[in-house]
Amino acid sequence: MLIKKYLVKNMNEAMTRIRYELGKDAIIISQRKVRESGVKGYFKPKLIEVTAALENSKVDKKKSKKVSEVDNFKDSLNSIKSIFEKEEVKAHIDRSVEIEKPSISEKADTKKDEALKDEVKEIKELLNKVIKNTNKEKEALVAVDFLRDMDIEENLLEDINLENYEDIESFKDELKEVLKRDIEVVNKDLKGNVVLIGPTGVGKTTTIAKLAGRLALIEKKKVGLITIDTYRIGAVEQLKTYAEIMNIPFKVVITLKEMEEAINSLSGCDVVLVDTTGRSSKNTMQISELRAFIQKVNSSNISLVISGTTKNKDIDAILSGYGEINYEDTIVTKLDETTSYGCLYNIAKKSSKPISYITVGQNVPDDIKVPSKDEIIKLILGEESVC
Template sequence: MRVKRFVGATMQEAMARLKSEMGADAVILHTRKVQNRRFFGLISREMIEITGAVEEPTFAAKETTLSKLNPSTLQLKPTQTRLSASTIAPPSQPAVGSSFTLIPSSPAPNPMKESDPLKETMAAEMVEIKGMVGEILERLNQPAEDLPSDIHRIHQLLIKNDVELRLADQICSKIMPLDTRQNNQQAIALIQAILGQPKPIVLPPPGNGSHVVMMIGPTGVGKTTTIAKLAATFSIVQKRKVGLITADTYRIAAVEQLRTFGEIIGVPVEVVFSPPTLRTAIERNWDKDLILIDTAGRSHKHERQMEELRAFVEAAQPSSLCLVLSMTTKGKDLDQILNSYNHLNFERIIFTKMDETTQYGTMLQVIQQTGNPLSYVTTGQNVPDDIEIADPAKLARLIFGEMQ
């Protein structure tokens, strides 16, 4: 097998070089991005490197092919080629050392056309490799390497700040190259447009019934603390009647935490253990302007827990269902969480723990994937201070990295 590396400014250019030198049967073993340094290493440019391989026929393979020919169909003709008599022995074996060539009187069978499990396996692998290459080409379709240097800088900055590659490509493709300051402003404006307008909790006028807000989300994201902050904001600051209900009976500490908050701000707290008792508790608090419901953190990997949560949501029939997520959660984990919670039809998103990270790009991924707006962000543990309505302009600058 012959293995060689080929480098090009784009994936297409690198593949063209591979096919040109190694032929259409070449197999791609590996692809990666490399830095091509020029002018004594002072200037570098990102390139695509492909490692390709092609199977070369060995002597043993040739001998096997010859052995499959029918000796009776062969004719001998003098030539300059010298073969060992042990290679093939026709009926009238020539003397050792005589020169001849093999001329089949009829087309020889092609071993490549015969059924061979190894060849079938290789063919299946080729199909898989072509699919992978197609995916790579699709992801590299936006020519980041060919962008003007300042736009390329913005692209790299977005990736560094945890913006998904697809979104970084989309943003940079819409920037009109101007001076550096204006390019930055364009990028921030595009990020702000993706964030959209926030959707905080808005209560109807007093005496128009209760607004029921339910918090759902994975374990450890800070749902209970977020509810306490909202309860304090609406009760103390806005002077509205608030009721608290918790269905988080998995953690005794969560119940005690919410009860303590309730006592401090003068808000009643009820504990429920099942969907029917949740419905009853909501009806008892119908004189409140706002009813906030806390739920147990549910693992997106645990199907039974998710079904239990669905039963509580159906019993509550909330006016607003908020998914609470942590800014410290990885992008791939967020994908799985969103896939598990989507069937609950939440319509608002709250991001917590903004103070525990310096990379905010996953926010864009969540908004694009769900199509739902941000409601609030939390920036610490202090109640009720460390919560604020999501500000798209401020968040766009954070995501871009201007405020770090």
């Protein structure tokens, strides 16, 4: 069994290094907090010592897969080297013999030596070219592995040539510039009617409660709550409980007429937050029904809520299905339930919409924040973690 220890700042860094060096079959044996050695260690935050292991059979399999081509290449080099050594020895013996003997044709020997040197030079150039191409392919593979570890879709990085860099750090620098260009963050002042839409299970109701708490308790605004999520068991009671705790008006809507009446009754509020029913992005009839309710709300402030744990293929389906509703921005939830944050880039790039909020836990109203662009980029690159 292969056992390795890693000294890292956080578990996200540890997972990235373990996956890269040992592969996905590696397991974590232990983890503990330690101080950096020396006097300076007392003045720095503690590091995490992570011990990981990989079975020998899997180590051999992994090594054989990665090293086979290199071994074949080395064998070829050794074969060529031995041929050259034999030729050089033979040439040396021939020259020695001819020195001892009376030389009849020095010009012929000179031509033979020059021809041999030309052949060696040509083969060396060819080998250097092969080695250079092999290194490029190896670096490209490192970049691809990094993107997969961070859960970033490769096909979204059309501007980056994975072979056009010297090492992984230079690749990350180039990737960082692309992220700065493609990701937008909006810090908007919520007012009027605000609608949250999205599929089931992404945390819309909890996000509504967090926004209500932020607006009512921190920003001291007059807030009203409306829900049309009468399909999910306990959804109404959950939001009603939050409304009672924060002492804000709460309305339950079932029909389009009731929606109009609820909006009119809460016209005195600074902000009215509307919680909608989770709809399948594949069901066009349900999306059309949802759009009819939103039209009654008469709001241009619509946010699409997507969970950070959503698979990339499902993100495509969600963005495509909810594209009929003109949402303004996205809210990415449940980032505390994932270890990679490439979904932030995938969502921003595919939707071409700014990110307004991210949620990082279940606490109301604390675990919701307006991130900066730099914070999002550090999360995506694995330089920071939400927990």
